[in-house]
Amino acid sequence: MKDAFNKIVVSSRIRLARNIAGLPFPQKLDGEQAFGFMKKISDLLQENGSFKACLMSQINDIEKRALVEKHLISPDLAKKNRYGAVIMSQDESISVMLNEEDHIREQSIVKGFDLQLAFQKIKKVDQKIIANVGLAYDDKLGFLTSCPTNVGTGMRASVMMFLPALTKTGKIPALIKALEQKRMTVRGIYGEGSESEGYLYQVSNKISLGFSEEEIVEIVSNAVEKICQMEIDEANAIFNANKIAMTDRIMRSKGILTNAYVLSTQEFFERFADVKLGISLGLIKCKDVGRFDDFLVGVLPANLMLNKGSAMNETERDLYRASYTRENLNKILN
């Protein structure tokens, strides 16, 4: 089952919001205050050499946008040139934003469906910070945060899911409504703002107060499992209703992704959704679903440009996206 779910869940993320005791929230900080705690956290995390620090004021727009596309920083942080920073582990599975909405936002993203692993990873970072930095904490409320919805555990557990079948059959609105009632949020992810990327969704807990971290992980995991099963059932139903046409469509999309010379973001995501469905239905074999999902970030504009090492206009990107896709997709599909 886990394996089937991993074909639907792209990544699992835990985020913890933390603030320094006795300091105003970031929007009211002055430079001295901001840089003071930034240096402290940065030195603390980098002391064993496995983290790298990155000041928003010192990287260019393409680099910023690439970090946003990878979900390592938020679009808001990218805009904060003065005091914003991110400290990332070398493998980029952990990133700690400084001076975003809160002083500290610790995050761990892992591939596939494994909130528990992401939680274990970020817990280590969190424990180190708690042990070394005085954080704003209230015995009754828990961690204090800039926005009241984060007060308590300061935790958001979120899972990125690829749901082409539920999207195509129009079942997402009802799903959103049902999850809202269970205090969960579902939102579409649009890396480049394109409609056709609309098969990607983030499912997360809405509030972080009144539950333990472990409970939140469990609540979100249970919901995600149910959504995975719905997507699988829906995909099978669509497939069984028209096996030949669906197989043809899926296999053609594979043929086009592995051969085309020009690929727009929009077409890429349409074809990608077909192939992902094909993998999920067992029509296409994929050696490494994690690497397949890497395309979801790899084909976005800034990551393409960073990969190529130069700025590109849209036409150039469509060509490069196609060659990038051909080269990397053939290695993992057969």
Add this chain to the structure above:
Amino acid sequence: MKDAFNKIVVSSRIRLARNIAGLPFPQKLDGEQAFGFMKKISDLLQENGSFKACLMSQINDIEKRALVEKHLISPDLAKKNRYGAVIMSQDESISVMLNEEDHIREQSIVKGFDLQLAFQKIKKVDQKIIANVGLAYDDKLGFLTSCPTNVGTGMRASVMMFLPALTKTGKIPALIKALEQKRMTVRGIYGEGSESEGYLYQVSNKISLGFSEEEIVEIVSNAVEKICQMEIDEANAIFNANKIAMTDRIMRSKGILTNAYVLSTQEFFERFADVKLGISLGLIKCKDVGRFDDFLVGVLPANLMLNKGSAMNETERDLYRASYTRENLNKILN
């Protein structure tokens, strides 16, 4: 150059029309007369075991249609159940029709552009027949045939060419006109009567009187070389005018042919034309152009059914055509 021309010329064929002296032409033969010379020719050709005889009255419609698709017999012979027959070499490079328009129609087809080879092959068969059978021959006119256009050498030298570039740019009508003036004929080949097969043409001599066999081979060969060069120039011109869009189209067609699950004859030929152009332009590598050209016959209805070993309706054929194409095309393209 020869190699480039072989990517355009699918096959080369020499046909010789012969008739038995003292017998009425086939349409006026009675059974005793017909079977008499049929047995003689059949025994003569089969005496060393490398030929097989096939009576039209003894094979089913699918088998007949498959022979027509392979150009081993004419549609007219397929209709003649009573006295029609064909004697073919095991490799099918030589076929001798009996009781078609003439008593004997000897034919050799070879892959690629090599009328000389086809001529050498059929000459051996012809010499054997001349040495053993009394043929209708006039010292002044040459071989006598049912239709006056074949009188003389009784020879038709024809070349099957794939001309997508000249077709798409509308240059075929002018080409036909120019060749008519040189007493040559160009006609489109429609294996299944589909418009989209319209990239295939047969170029041949119009009359067989007044030239030696060698001269006819040379005249047709020279014309074909010129047409090949025109097609190459035209293909390069189209390609250079829009390299990106053309490459994209060609590569997508390759991707679809090697992956699709359903392929109509019409779509097959459209995609095939793109890939053939891609091979000709050097964009796609093909290990064996001869085997690639085999698809032109292999995907036709009767040959598909013969290959599968059972009758199929159109929907079933479209599925089988796709699997046949996937399986065989991947072996020769890379």
